[in-house]
Amino acid sequence: MTNVKRVYSFGNKQAEGDSTMKNLLGGKGANLAEMCLLGLPVPAGLTITTDTCTEYYENNCQLPATLMDDVWAAMEKVEEAMGMKYGDGDNALLVSCRSGARSSMPGMMDTVLNIGLSSATIPGLIKKTNNPRFVYDSYRRLIMMYADVVMDKAEGLDKNIRRQLDEMLDEYKHAKGLKSDTELTTDDLMILADKFKKKVKEVLGTEFPDDARAQLEGGIKAVFKSWNGKKAVSYRRIEGIPDDWGTAVNVQAMVFGNMGDSSATGVAFTRNPATGDNIFYGEWLVNAQGEDVVAGIRTPSPLNDDTKNEQNKHLMSMQEQYPVIYKELCDIRTTLEDTFKDMLDIEFTVQEGKLYMLQCRVGKRTGTAALNMAMDMLEEGRIDEKTAVLRLDPAQLDELLHPIVNPSSESKATPIVKGLPAGPGAAVGKVVFSAEDAVALSRKGERVILVRKETNPEDVEGMRVADGILTALGGMTSHAALVARGWGKCCIVGAGTMEVNETTKTATIKDSDITIKEGDIITLNGTKGHVYNVSLDLMDATENPRFQKFMSMADKFRRMGVRTNADTPEDAKTARDFGAEGIGLFRTEHMFYGKGADEPLFILRKMILASTDEERLAAINELAPFVKRDMKGTMDVMNGLPVTFRLLDPPLHEFAPHTAEKQAEIAKVIGISAEEVAVRVDKLHETNPMMGHRGVRLGITYPAITEMQFRALLEAAAELTKDGKNPMPEIMVPVTCDVNELNISKVIFNKVKKETEEKFGMEIPCLYGTMIEIPRACLLANRMAETAEFFSFGTNDLTQMTFGFSRDDVSGFMQDYLDKKVMPADPFQTIDQDGVGQLIEMAVVKGRNTRNKLKVGICGEQGGDPASVEFCNRMGLNYVSCSPFRVPIARLAAAHANIKQS
């Protein structure tokens, strides 16, 4: 690794990297380089590669030996570009040190600003800027950040030095009767800096470094270290970012937005990230540093007229205050969109009237915004259809399918408070005031609204589980807004008339007698920013014609079919409306419901409890009309589309009556004692029912049960055909592990088919296939395909057997497995491509070796998971099948998969 290039310079309209090098330079570093190449005003700097981060961890958290030499060499170029010198007594260059991974992880890793301030450089800087207050304010900020990030966290001391310094600051202000930081004088700041340094030594046992070079080296190490910080690891797990990607480090010349009223800082989106509207959308603060905007501590001003809203319309926009600089920024917006052909999220600083670009990246957006931008940019001719389709992440569709507040319900209610519409959609739930409470309550199955003064990265787990998020402070680019939008979550920020007390767990609304307490139910309209202290009706948001158009476009790029798992005519209807092209899984056992003695569940129980073949047959015959009715109804709804009926699957014991009352009831009807019923139920008990007498195994033991289902299905199909319909039934035998199981049932199938065809005087086309959900079926798929005309992967069971994980019991250890990184994701959520994937691939290849045109699908719950859909496309599956509400997601995911793979 000695000749590897670890450090890339940028600045002065030149750069060693560019925007294609995100993997190596991180998103931030690559785009800083690109902006330089575009001739934009970027403070010079250098990027240390992500590979160096990997080296750092492989090398037991040591920097490569020659790294700092390379850094100092690159720093000379920065000095030249900026006309300053790092550590110099007269004209000192200050730098920031920031993380920058391949994929944005906002706020999850550490940053240190103002590096380079020391007893050697401060006097010269004061002289140069003639602004001693600014210099000392920067210095006390450096001490606070550095002590926290570099000395406390990165060294693993975890003494919480930051909180202690914050408290010192508050005490000092309190003693002096000061309300805000801006009231602190130069002298105050000098005193505080001294106090801080003493405290640091006292708490952490080391001096705050007064050497600029040592400061920078510490900063670099701290950024690398923060890649494995708790927050970052937790975020990566949620976002599915691999741990071994590593982060780059960007060392960049500092520019200051806090050098007085001719300085400012801001963040902007080239289009509205919540709605997708083609307006320049941003916030800024005069005389502030960047963190002040993002942290949500001060409510920022609008960038321009387009950004004004109820909360900020009284504040002066940049368009009004700095029209020339605003114009320059608008030109940059155009350059960037022309270059990147996407909506960008930018950060800028104005230092004494000069504009600097600090960051640009593809902006996060809501699903609605993603949809609108994709369609707009397509219409603008910026992107083609394929690119437009790729612009909407399938996971985001979930959000478009999310409910909104029913307008008629909302019209009768009055909002108790209004805030910024940071995440559209709606949510109703119980109020909690901490992330921990959100997690705890949601584990109980409750819908939760997380209410906070403001959120910070420590809150992410709670935000994840919440249905909605409401904060008192913060703007559209605050932490809460960014995170919520990334997840398509309903969110309202900056609800300024709400005062949150996290200790008493209450929120009071100013100028009213309303207090929200923990456990109260509230409704958020995230699209408008309105909060109601009642539970309002929600409704679907899928009627949008633009959405329909987008989906049709996506369908053009899709190779795989998308079916649905539905067990009733009603579900089938819903799914067909969502675009399902058939039913991939109709679970026969789901039709057994009802309470009366003449309803299916009761009759099924009679069948299960039968002690002789005669009793069993009588119950089976009684059951047949119900089975036929639902099968017929479903095929009717799906007229002209295939419907896959799975034979009765689960262990019979699941349906047996388990309470004494129910046993007594059925005993009376069957005419045996309740004790006898109890004995028969007990006989059905199995130690491991998931691997017990179920699926095709029932059919082998009780062929009459199978025969009844075949007959019901074929007669239903025949009757529909007589009525001029076009039923397309497919029969699916579950839990098979050997072709002989299929063959034995096939004999019955053929017999019943012949009889039914004779009875109705017609041919009844019906495919005969099997669910592939037992590892052995995959291993012997070549034989299975001798009889099976199609395969459908039951990935739930296949995952259970392949891992030896009982889905019912896995909660006892899955969290430990995820926490300890045994596996990257819950294999019941997303297909385990490494293991289960091998079996699937084997089954597809072997099956098609036997039967060239074998139709292969998947009907496990992972069928609606985008990563799994992508895998299925790669495997050459014919279709995926998922729950009705996930059909659009699967359609889009299938399109994405096919585009990416071709």
Place this chain on the structure above:
Amino acid sequence: MTNVKRVYSFGNKQAEGDSTMKNLLGGKGANLAEMCLLGLPVPAGLTITTDTCTEYYENNCQLPATLMDDVWAAMEKVEEAMGMKYGDGDNALLVSCRSGARSSMPGMMDTVLNIGLSSATIPGLIKKTNNPRFVYDSYRRLIMMYADVVMDKAEGLDKNIRRQLDEMLDEYKHAKGLKSDTELTTDDLMILADKFKKKVKEVLGTEFPDDARAQLEGGIKAVFKSWNGKKAVSYRRIEGIPDDWGTAVNVQAMVFGNMGDSSATGVAFTRNPATGDNIFYGEWLVNAQGEDVVAGIRTPSPLNDDTKNEQNKHLMSMQEQYPVIYKELCDIRTTLEDTFKDMLDIEFTVQEGKLYMLQCRVGKRTGTAALNMAMDMLEEGRIDEKTAVLRLDPAQLDELLHPIVNPSSESKATPIVKGLPAGPGAAVGKVVFSAEDAVALSRKGERVILVRKETNPEDVEGMRVADGILTALGGMTSHAALVARGWGKCCIVGAGTMEVNETTKTATIKDSDITIKEGDIITLNGTKGHVYNVSLDLMDATENPRFQKFMSMADKFRRMGVRTNADTPEDAKTARDFGAEGIGLFRTEHMFYGKGADEPLFILRKMILASTDEERLAAINELAPFVKRDMKGTMDVMNGLPVTFRLLDPPLHEFAPHTAEKQAEIAKVIGISAEEVAVRVDKLHETNPMMGHRGVRLGITYPAITEMQFRALLEAAAELTKDGKNPMPEIMVPVTCDVNELNISKVIFNKVKKETEEKFGMEIPCLYGTMIEIPRACLLANRMAETAEFFSFGTNDLTQMTFGFSRDDVSGFMQDYLDKKVMPADPFQTIDQDGVGQLIEMAVVKGRNTRNKLKVGICGEQGGDPASVEFCNRMGLNYVSCSPFRVPIARLAAAHANIKQS
């Protein structure tokens, strides 16, 4: 298939086949051909190939179109050789039609004799033989057999015609006051033949065919049909004979042992099949057909002095009665042993002073006989060591390891009855009088002795499950004797003073007041033929030095090691005595026993029920000394041999106290309420514990449990080393599905190892490996082997997961699966090479790709199953591990496997 040769002729010292063609001609056909080539006197005939049987079934039970043409062409050669003509009015040839599969299936398929008798041939035959009684006796036999086999069974009518004809015969004799068949006159037989033919027409609806050619075609079809008869299928399942081998049909000129006192028939073994002694051993009957000897209806005479015993010494031997023919037979014996170099089972007939050989095949033998013959023939220089090793089937070893009656116990008891020692060894059990009762009682876990007048093929299932078999009739070559010997089962036949009444389910002993009733416990000494109506002590039979010598010889040909599964020092000792070369599986959880509050099980329960880490740690520390003690004791016994310790495996719930009493007891000790104990136990409950929180998963959640086991093991090893011993511990992590599980535990292992090595000041060599029992571990074996230094296949669990069959619940459907031929064998008994085998092969190949010298073994229960051992050898495994008593079987099986494969 038109040009295929389907018919092979033999006779007149010539033959188209030979003894190497068993697969095509069946064992009988191939050896008949060979005997012709050896110049022995064999009645001429023809063999229809086994492939023709397969054709017959593939062709929907139709004979190939040209087959009968080929048969008639071959029949012309038979006519020529025998100087007779089939169907001829003056000089008619009669033939038999018999089955003959690759592997002997005695009595399991059908035979028809005397084919060719008709109104056209009878007069000429009477004239020629001048023996009308013989002719009509043969005719009524033909009608009875043909009606049963060809017309009733093969046509699937199943009217039980045979029983009806038997009853007619009995009635006729009764009406005439006759006691035996031999008293029937020619007229009686003519009348009976007529009555039989009318009855056949009446019951079966068709005439008995009077056309010789039609008779032969019917006979051939019936033999093919009997391949799929119930008896044959059942036998094949037990013996593991594939259904698609098919049977050959042998059509052979009839010779008659029932043509008066110069005619006879007999069966013999070239050596004693029970003991292996090198004596000519056989039985014969004057004026009888072959079936009479085998059926056990008459007690046969001894062949010679060597064959005389208490039961038959009063009868005249062939050696005495026909010394010349006996001499000829002795020469044939020598020729055959010189040719086949093995003990042969022969059938012969003497027709009016002329000897004919009807059959020769390698004889079935007891394990003891197999051992002795192998060692004798080796010493005689007939065979080499390799062949000698192959002569003892590993499955037969079981019998050598079977108990015998303890002589000191037997010396105090008096036999109630004596019979022929047909199957050596001993058995104690409850008496039953039918095969059905034997099956039923054995299913309840009882040891069963099946007592019958005589056995027939319908009894095989009951004989299979019985520990011992006792019959009143029959000789050493009777059905009971043959079958029992084949299975190495203790058996006494021909206990002549015992009268069995199968209706009242009693057996009375003549000249005594002893009556054996159903359920009585009796003891059989099958080596002596003695029966006791008490329960005697049994003892081991492995001290035989010849056995030891044989096993050492076998070991020379073995590549794989043989280890044992043992959980205590005592088991380890037993296994070492049986030749185990290490322990392949030490199940840590098996050491948790005892009732007291200071014993391991109780302390384990405290650990399981702990609600805090502190409580758990306290219990773990309390448990450590017990774990260490057993580990140390076991390594001490196995000094110098490897011992594989598996970490705690089963779900904790299994060990939890489930009764209210036990819960109360532990509640008192822990100091919590019994209700709280119940709640904690309930929390541990899992729906599918086999796929739940067990194995390595426990260690991931509770690392302290793992750490304790590592420490106990490493300290035990260190202490033994200090004592000058040579412990060879191997640690095995169970239920793994991902290398990360191994890695996480390995960190703890390394830490404990370092600490222990420092504490004892020595290196402690210890392999770190994993059990491969989850399909995913096979699929990702390349990764597993990055950390695992050895693999050991846990084929029980691997079979469970691969099939999705819960071992605890499979009894609910496994019998149906075997009955309906879904699978050929219970995969928990013998490795499913098709499915599970693929995973094993994959794991071996992938594992060794990563780690060249990866040691691989198997420790599932199939490790002692010969077929599975053969598979393991083929897969290149390093060792198999099985229960102590199966170690010799595994050693021999491993030798066989290696010889066969090299």
